[in-house]
Amino acid sequence: MDSTYSKVKTGIPGLDSVISGGLKVGRAVTVSGPPGSGKTTFGLQYLYSGAKDFDEPGVYITLSQNIEEIKQDSKSFGWDLDDLISQDKIMMVDARPFKIQDELIGKDDSLYRGEQIPFQHLTKLILSSIKRIEAKRVVIDSITILSMQYPDEFYLRQGLQGLIQALENFGVTTIVLSEFDETSKIPLEWFAGSGIIQLRHTRKEDTMERTIQIAKMRGVKHSEQIHPLEFDSNGMKLLHPKLMP
């Protein structure tokens, strides 16, 4: 086991210890789960903690929620994104293909006015954002909306691979969020990245139980357990993580 590679701390308490210390630098990992399972929270906590605790700037690409809403929701965990944005430690990029509704129309170059976003265009937008703040971390929330736009699976797989390759060449460590539940077809992004983390919520008696599982993490010794996950006022954390050497 190669334990000499550089590790990127996720900032999610308990998670790094079950993946031998952190994510592999320069790789892309998919975090999948159904709505409400914590994907956006995972992505934001990864960026917030990277910027705040590890001096690693990060780019957040939103393809679904608008930026104001994300900032607002982050406050419930005590995360002040505006402060880090003003220091160029976090950059939020709105790349929603359907953001035709608000007053931004006509003022924003990155606006697609309902057109499809070609992968190359999105890749360029992400790379220029990375350069602008010298980002080390990237979150894409979520890739599923792109998958829905491209019925041609060959094109989609090529596009995803090109995007991930470009990010890896830049040396950034990426979290690709993806919508998935057990009834879905396996999403193509699972093949393109170097890891898969699955978030779940299931009913347990009269409450909901949240879990996290490392389904794949290339080149990393990782836990094979399904770990309970808890949300509190500081974000998410793993309960009873078992240390992996």
Ligand SMILES: Nc1ncnc2c1ncn2[C@@H]1O[C@H](COP(=O)(O)OP(=O)(O)O)[C@@H](O)[C@H]1O
């Ligand atoms: N401050 C908070 N404290 C505890 N749980 C929270 C808090 N804010 C949000 N949540 C939980 O997180 C869930 C949203 O998770 P989110 O990351 O948006 O999921 P996804 O992106 O997978 O849809 C909410 O449904 C709620 O249960």
Ligand SMILES: [Mg+2]
């Ligand atoms: Mg979300």
